[in-house]
Amino acid sequence: MTRRLISSGSAFEAAYGYSRAVIADGWVFVAGTTGFDYAAGTIADDPAGQTRQAFRNIAAALAEAGAGLGDIVRATYYVVDPDDWPAIGAVIGDWMGEVRPAATMLFCRLMDPRMKIEIEVTARLPQPASGPGAPG
Numbered sequence: 001m002t003r004r005l006i007s008s009g010s011a012f013e014a015a016y017g018y019s020r021a022v023i024a025d026g027w028v029f030v031a032g033t034t035g036f037d038y039a040a041g042t043i044a045d046d047p048a049g050q051t052r053q054a055f056r057n058i059a060a061a062l063a064e065a066g067a068g069l070g071d072i073v074r075a076t077y078y079v080v081d082p083d084d085w086p087a088i089g090a091v092i093g094d095w096m097g098e099v100r101p102a103a104t105m106l107f108c109r110l111m112d113p114r115m116k117i118e119i120e121v122t123a124r125l126p127q128p129a130s131g132p133g134a135p136g
Contacts, residue, residue, distance in 0.1 A: 001025055006064050008057060010038050021061040028065040028123040032078065033057045034115045047084035047116040051091040054119045062123055070099055071123040077105040078118040088117055 006021040007013055013020060021030045035050025036043045038057070044050050059069055077092065079085055085105075096103075101121070110118055 004065075006061050008038050008061065010036070020057075021065055023065050023125070026125045026127075028062060028067050028071070028125060030058050030061050030121045030123070032076075032118040032120045033061075034110070034112075034118050043114050045114075046087070047079075047081075048087040048091050050116050051088050051119075052095075054117060055091070055095045058119060058121055062121075065123075065125065067123045067125050069095065071126060072096070072099055072101045072121045073124055074122040075101045075103040076120045077103065078108050078110065078120075079105060080108070080110055080116050082107055084116055 001024055004023040005019040006023065008020040010020070012018075018031055020033070021028055023029075033054045034043070034057075035053040036057070037053055044053060055069070062068055062071065075096065077088070079088055110116075
């Protein structure tokens, strides 16, 4: 099995022993991703803003792996407050409306009380074209 680790540079990764993403045998497993802006070290107060930032973080990890948001096949959404779901769901629809991965949404507590959403995804790396008419 081939395996490659991707880091976002978050201090959480080293402190808690995980990677932002792991590439293994053509799959990209992106760890639960919150709305922290790792470059600025900040997190928005509003759930929609956190959801948008989480997707930006996920997109960056997927890009480093050689994939994109359109390659996501599975998503899990962890939401703290059911009252935030309309705002969060609207943003998810903006980002995933065309992709439509198999998805699950759960209500739960998260590690930091500022966090309103955490998103975990699995993507399949794009496969090179083969067969008649494929570039070669």
